[in-house]
Amino acid sequence: MDISERERVIEVTDLRRVYQGGYEAVRGISFSVGRGEIFALLGTNGAGKTSTVELLEGMDRPAGGRVRVLGHDPYTERAAVRPRTGVMLQEGGFPSELTVAETARMWAGCTSGTRPESEVLQLVGLRGRADVKVKQLSGGERRRLDLALALLGDPEVLFLDEPTTGLDAEGRRETWDLVRALRDRGTTVLLTTHYLEEAEDLADRLAILHDGRIAVSGTPAEVTATRPSRISFELPAGLLPGDLPPLAPMGVVDHRTEGPLLRLHTRELQRTATALLSWAAAEGVELRRLDVRSASLEEAFLDIAREAGGRRDPAAAAAADTDARLGEDTARETERTA
Numbered sequence: 001m002d003i004s005e006r007e008r009v010i011e012v013t014d015l016r017r018v019y020q021g022g023y024e025a026v027r028g029i030s031f032s033v034g035r036g037e038i039f040a041l042l043g044t045n046g047a048g049k050t051s052t053v054e055l056l057e058g059m060d061r062p063a064g065g066r067v068r069v070l071g072h073d074p075y076t077e078r079a080a081v082r083p084r085t086g087v088m089l090q091e092g093g094f095p096s097e098l099t100v101a102e103t104a105r106m107w108a109g110c111t112s113g114t115r116p117e118s119e120v121l122q123l124v125g126l127r128g129r130a131d132v133k134v135k136q137l138s139g140g141e142r143r144r145l146d147l148a149l150a151l152l153g154d155p156e157v158l159f160l161d162e163p164t165t166g167l168d169a170e171g172r173r174e175t176w177d178l179v180r181a182l183r184d185r186g187t188t189v190l191l192t193t194h195y196l197e198e199a200e201d202l203a204d205r206l207a208i209l210h211d212g213r214i215a216v217s218g219t220p221a222e223v224t225a226t227r228p229s230r231i232s233f234e235l236p237a238g239l240l241p242g243d244l245p246p247l248a249p250m251g252v253v254d255h256r257t258e259g260p261l262l263r264l265h266t267r268e269l270q271r272t273a274t275a276l277l278s279w280a281a282a283e284g285v286e287l288r289r290l291d292v293r294s295a296s297l298e299e300a301f302l303d304i305a306r307e308a309g310g311r312r313d314p315a316a317a318a319a320a321d322t323d324a325r326l327g328e329d330t331a332r333e334t335e336r337t338a
């Protein structure tokens with residue numbers, strides 16, 4: 001079903017958040033999430049994801065714009081919104097001496113919990129750890145306990161801030177399955193993540209935030225379609241990019257050199273790759289470190305991170321750069337395991 005036909009459970013219009021001291025972390029963003037949709041907010045470090053989610057959770061009053069969750073203002077009408085939402089913060093901060101079961105019981109006492117504690121622990125795979133103290137849990141198990149507590153009230157809307165950070169690959173996939181199952185039952189989910197694969201796999205729609213603004217949004221396929229595919233390679237010594245056949249007729253829309261690497265961008269990957277390889281075969285040229293890559297969400301993200309690297313202050317640029325490197329590492333990892 002198209003978003004226009006769904007009930008809009010979350011509506012954000014021209015939202016702004018300014019911290020004490022005047023720093024504007026959220027600079028006028030708008031999006032909506034329909035009932036039973038999974039919506040992901042992505043972005044480089046400091047892009048404004050958590051600042052946005054906290055406003056949706058009613059933790060602060062926006063400096064400008066409007067938020068509606070289930071038709072209510074989550075800040076001024078907290079009592080109407082809070083019992084129908086589940087929140088998983090980035091840091092749970094539970095008392096470390098309580099066991100998993102005691103923590104769930106305590107939390108159930110504070111919420112209008114309609115799901116039994118044992119059921120939520122089962123859902124997140126922690127039933128067998130019920131008698132273990134929180135301080136003895138691994139980082140990934142704590143994230144799962146966080147998620148269990150968010151599910152106690154059987155919420156209509158679930159806010160998940162980096163729900164799978166610290167989980168191993170299996171734990172991450174189990175969480176995705178659980179989130180999908182909740183969505184299939186009609187739960188609306190808004191999550192933030194640093195894992196592009198998570199957004200690509202899980203989200204019905206997503207937005208990439210940059211510098212407090214939405215750089216691009218849509219379904220994963222729509223966002224990916226905004227980016228060209230990429231071919232990169234090294235020419236042998238003695239050959240220059242000018243020795244290649246004319247690039248535009250091969251479908252190349254843009255090219256750049258990065259050290260010894262030549263990087264071509266194209267929206268017609270097969271045509272460009274065929275033309276390039278035919279030329280190389282005919283000329284007997286070896287294209288070293290040849291890498292042919294379809295447009296992906298990762299490319300979209302890395303482009304935005306690279307732009308961030310060029311424009312922002314050095315600390316933010318360094319953080320964005322780290323994100324980009326991590327993204328490239330993930331890509332390499334994916335290639336290795338493919």
Ligand SMILES: Nc1ncnc2c1ncn2[C@@H]1O[C@H](COP(=O)(O)OP(=O)(O)OP(=O)(O)O)[C@@H](O)[C@H]1O
Nearest residue numbers: 019020023025043044045046047048049050051052
């Ligand atoms: N309480 C605060 N006071 C002042 N500035 C803040 C505060 N909280 C966050 N910021 C700043 O607002 C910006 C956005 O932060 P936010 O935590 O929303 O980003 P994020 O996208 O969630 O980042 P990350 O991916 O690192 O979690 C950052 O520059 C951050 O330093």
